[in-house]
Each structure stands twice: as C-alpha cells, then as structure tokens.
Amino acid sequence: MGIIEQxxxxxxxxxxVKIAEKIAGEMAEKIAGKMAEKMAEKIAEEMAKKMAEEREAIVKRLLTNTEFSPEKIASLTGVPLASVEKIRTGC
Structure with a gap:
C-alpha cells in the first residue's frame, strides 16, 4: 500500500472515530437527561411523601392537643376533612 492510500x-x-465520538456523546447526553429526569421524579415523590407525613403529624397534634373540630383542623391545615377524620379514628 502506498503513502497516498495509507x-x-x-x-x-x-x-x-469522530462520528463514533459524536454518537457516543449524543447517547451519553440522552442517558444523562433520562437519569436527571428520573432523579427529579424521585426527589419530587420523596418530598410529597415527607410533606404528607408532616401534615399528618400536625393533624395528630391538633387533634390531641386542642379542642378544634375536625372541620377547623381541615381548614387550618389544608388537609381534606375525610383525611382528618381518618387520622382521628387512628389516634
């Protein structure tokens, strides 16, 4: 093989190699994007769960330590009345 052919x-x-690097980079970006999306979803789910737990704890404290009606507690906390009633039956 001559020099020109080489x-x-x-x-x-x-x-x-450049094409392969470009494709690999694009794939890495897609994977990173999907991972970031999944992580964001997981964080949002965990935050929602934590907030629900905190609201439940607040409702329990209000039910235990005050004379407020379930309606008043629901109004103060933004928790649906049905949920307050459910928590009350569990106290």
Whole structure:
C-alpha cells in the first residue's frame, strides 16, 4: 500500500472515530437527561411523601392537643376533612 492510500485510510479512520465520538456523546447526553429526569421524579415523590407525613403529624397534634373540630383542623391545615377524620379514628 502506498503513502497516498495509507493517508486516505488514516483520514477515513479519523472520520469514523469522530462520528463514533459524536454518537457516543449524543447517547451519553440522552442517558444523562433520562437519569436527571428520573432523579427529579424521585426527589419530587420523596418530598410529597415527607410533606404528607408532616401534615399528618400536625393533624395528630391538633387533634390531641386542642379542642378544634375536625372541620377547623381541615381548614387550618389544608388537609381534606375525610383525611382528618381518618387520622382521628387512628389516634
């Protein structure tokens, strides 16, 4: 194989490497995006769960330590009355 053919082959290999790097980079970006999306969903779910637990604890304290009606507690906490009633039966 002559020098011209070798140079042509090297350029073809370099081009193939650049294409492969571009494809790999695009794939990595997609994967990273999906991972970030899943992490954000997981964090949002955990935050929602924690907030629900905190609201329940507040409702329990209000039911235990005050004379407020379930309606008043629901109004103060933003927790549905049915949930306050359910928590009350569990206290």
């Amino acid at each position: 140079v042509a082959e090297m350029r073809a290999e370099e081009k193939a």
